[in-house]
Amino acid sequence: MAAQASFIGQKNKKEQVYTDPWHMMNEAPRTPSFFTGSEVIKEAVRRASCDIMVAYPITPQSEAAALCGELFAEGYIGDYFRGESEFAVMSQCAGAAFGGARVFTTTAGPGTMRAMENFPMWAGARLPIQMIVTCRGINSPLSIQPDTLEISYLMQTGMLVWHAETAQDFYDWILKGYMVSEEPDVHLPLALCCDGFFVTHTKDMVDLTPVDMCLPPYDPYRSPVPCMDMECPPVRMMRDPFVMKSNYISYATHASWQQEVWAAVERSRKHTIRWMDGLIDADDTDADVMVVASGTAVSQSREAIAMLEEEGIHVGLVKVKTLRPWPGEEIREATKHAKHIIVPEFNVIGWLAREVSATVPNNERIHAGPHVCGGMTMPPEIIAAEIKTVLGVKAPSLAGRGG
Amino acid sequence: MSKERIKIAEELFDIMPVEYQDLVKRATYGNGQRGWKDIGNAKELIEEHSLCAGCPESMAFRYILASLPNPEDTVMVGSTGCTSLVFPHVAVHNIHSLFGNQNAVASGLKRALTVRFPDRHKDVVVLAGDGATVDIGLDMTLQAWFRQEKFTTICFDNELYANTGGQESGLMQKGFVAKMAPVGKTFEKVRLPEIARESGCHYVVNCTVSKPNLIEKVIKNAVHVAREIGPTYLQLYTPCILEIGKNSMEGLQEMRDSEKPTERFAYKEYVSEPAKELLAELAAKEKERKAEAKKQLAGQSA
Numbered sequence: 001m002a003a004q005a006s007f008i009g010q011k012n013k014k015e016q017v018y019t020d021p022w023h024m025m026n027e028a029p030r031t032p033s034f035f036t037g038s039e040v041i042k043e044a045v046r047r048a049s050c051d052i053m054v055a056y057p058i059t060p061q062s063e064a065a066a067l068c069g070e071l072f073a074e075g076y077i078g079d080y081f082r083g084e085s086e087f088a089v090m091s092q093c094a095g096a097a098f099g100g101a102r103v104f105t106t107t108a109g110p111g112t113m114r115a116m117e118n119f120p121m122w123a124g125a126r127l128p129i130q131m132i133v134t135c136r137g138i139n140s141p142l143s144i145q146p147d148t149l150e151i152s153y154l155m156q157t158g159m160l161v162w163h164a165e166t167a168q169d170f171y172d173w174i175l176k177g178y179m180v181s182e183e184p185d186v187h188l189p190l191a192l193c194c195d196g197f198f199v200t201h202t203k204d205m206v207d208l209t210p211v212d213m214c215l216p217p218y219d220p221y222r223s224p225v226p227c228m229d230m231e232c233p234p235v236r237m238m239r240d241p242f243v244m245k246s247n248y249i250s251y252a253t254h255a256s257w258q259q260e261v262w263a264a265v266e267r268s269r270k271h272t273i274r275w276m277d278g279l280i281d282a283d284d285t286d287a288d289v290m291v292v293a294s295g296t297a298v299s300q301s302r303e304a305i306a307m308l309e310e311e312g313i314h315v316g317l318v319k320v321k322t323l324r325p326w327p328g329e330e331i332r333e334a335t336k337h338a339k340h341i342i343v344p345e346f347n348v349i350g351w352l353a354r355e356v357s358a359t360v361p362n363n364e365r366i367h368a369g370p371h372v373c374g375g376m377t378m379p380p381e382i383i384a385a386e387i388k389t390v391l392g393v394k395a396p397s398l399a400g401r402g403g
Numbered sequence: 404m405s406k407e408r409i410k411i412a413e414e415l416f417d418i419m420p421v422e423y424q425d426l427v428k429r430a431t432y433g434n435g436q437r438g439w440k441d442i443g444n445a446k447e448l449i450e451e452h453s454l455c456a457g458c459p460e461s462m463a464f465r466y467i468l469a470s471l472p473n474p475e476d477t478v479m480v481g482s483t484g485c486t487s488l489v490f491p492h493v494a495v496h497n498i499h500s501l502f503g504n505q506n507a508v509a510s511g512l513k514r515a516l517t518v519r520f521p522d523r524h525k526d527v528v529v530l531a532g533d534g535a536t537v538d539i540g541l542d543m544t545l546q547a548w549f550r551q552e553k554f555t556t557i558c559f560d561n562e563l564y565a566n567t568g569g570q571e572s573g574l575m576q577k578g579f580v581a582k583m584a585p586v587g588k589t590f591e592k593v594r595l596p597e598i599a600r601e602s603g604c605h606y607v608v609n610c611t612v613s614k615p616n617l618i619e620k621v622i623k624n625a626v627h628v629a630r631e632i633g634p635t636y637l638q639l640y641t642p643c644i645l646e647i648g649k650n651s652m653e654g655l656q657e658m659r660d661s662e663k664p665t666e667r668f669a670y671k672e673y674v675s676e677p678a679k680e681l682l683a684e685l686a687a688k689e690k691e692r693k694a695e696a697k698k699q700l701a702g703q704s705a
Contacts, residue, residue, distance in 0.1 A: 051515060051518050051519070052511065052514055052515055052518065054511065078514075078518035079514045079515075079517070079518050081510075081514070081550065083507070083510075083546075084507075084542060084543065084546040085542065087504070087507075088504065088507040088542065088543050088546065089507075091500065091501065091504035091507035091508050091511070091543070092507045092508070092510050092511035093511060094500050094504075094508055094511065095480070095498070095500075095507065095508035095509060095510060095511025095512035095513075095515065096511035096512065096514060096515040097511075097515075098498050098500075098508070098511075098512055098515075099478070099511070099512040099513075099515030099516045099519070100515060100516075100519055101511075101514075101515035101518060101519065103511075103515075117501055118500075118501065118504075121500050121501055125500065226496070228478050228496040228497070228498050228512065229478065229496065229516060229519065229520075229525065230408075230475060230476050230477065230478055230495065230496050230525070231408065232408065233408060233409045234409070234493075234494045234495050234496050
């Protein structure tokens, strides 16, 4: 087996220095820059030492996927091409990851759904692919607008699922994401989600790490399963293919491997806590009312909380950063004093509220909503109104707003 | 040479499975002259298989694995079906992921290996059934060819879905009565070899696996052309004796009957101009090597 020496301190062909990731992310100077979310994805990938990126156009991730093509043309990515559909793209990503490459891709909405068969396979094959999901509607009639319904499907695949609130989250988490998902005791794919348009198409100040620093390359020989490159012994994998057998050993093998995949999700906790400073951010956990939210619903909640504060209503906030692993213990602790837990979401079914309901005691405290979907925005006023309704405070009629 | 990669530490040799010890001692990794004649003399790269007795697919597997020019640097990609029951027994790295996505997986794999090993040849060979290649995976089969991905696609054509119990497939003959074709298949066998040529494959062969020396030749050609020039496609008739109502010992005859000049598996070949040049070059080198060997042999005996 080809042993890989440390690359730290060496330069890549673009003269970037392979840098200790902890130093690069936490200690190196940052430069404030005014970028769209799509441009931020490009800047993170520029520093991620990716071997392969596979692209496919679908709104609202097309710009980011095309910008990564520019990175390839500039020499920052080993290879890049446009696949023929999301199903094919995710299989191409799988092939590249099986072959020992660090792989990056992006998708959205119907693309996520079309590719879905691949995701449990990625997890089961322990491929640490990173996939950006810029969420959009998946319903009929056709919609290209923001809506986070697709995340609820990704949460059952065995992938790590993180939900970024801002472009800054995005930038940091793309780079930190590889560090977590490539750990030998994790080695799982990561779906790094954001709310399409709100994050991808708006400009924001983002503090970037130095452009001449990049992550060390991926070492496929740290994988818990063999890399398919014929550089290590081609052992016969099993005496009888388990798919053929209807017996206890076969079932037990499949069952234990599924359990192992989910155990690996759990093992990612310690790495994620270290890199992301916890799976949640919690403010004012002594408040009677807590909002629990993820993605841009966090930003809107923050605005609503500031509005209510002016009226003398004190509300706390839990920002859920990772959905898989699920921060159950953290959310229980942060909401233990709360009499009311408000869960605003950008989707019709309220998957986050369901998860929270299954997590906290006395879950009659949970108020699932407000829900917006199909591309609607979530004005802070409707969150504030929901909270006032819960508290029995008279709220002005929203329908009359501006009237 | 690659035997280094599979060598066992001396202290641990005796506790390794016998078949693995055999691989180290008697397999043909790294032997440039390996071929079907090694079967029976050397350790094969396929252990047992769990296919039906007399299944022509098992013959095809053995010939192909004996003929890969560079197994120590070859990665295979399979799909769901009878082939996926055999791959776990194969001593080259191989990937099964989903049904029908084999050419997409191979595209990513080949590019990854090219990025990671820019100075070495890493061959990628896809081996899947006709359902995977022509029906559920046709999009990805063709798109890989359009993009000129440099790997070989082998289709085991048994003209139906064998592993699920004999349902109609696109490569089934018109009129054949099967599950899901209760009144007989209503449209013609898909002409994938012609489509492969039009889609940019540089080497296309349609034949049966009745002749091991022929399989050795086309496998070597297909892998070399894919390595140097672009996509190649082999469509090999491996009849499902079970589903066409034959007995275990009748597979070979079925293939011989189907490769007669007027039949659908009469040998057909397409070679692009650049592929012709490459194959001529390789043939010239081989001739030279043989002449040299002969000279040396004569020198020794003199």
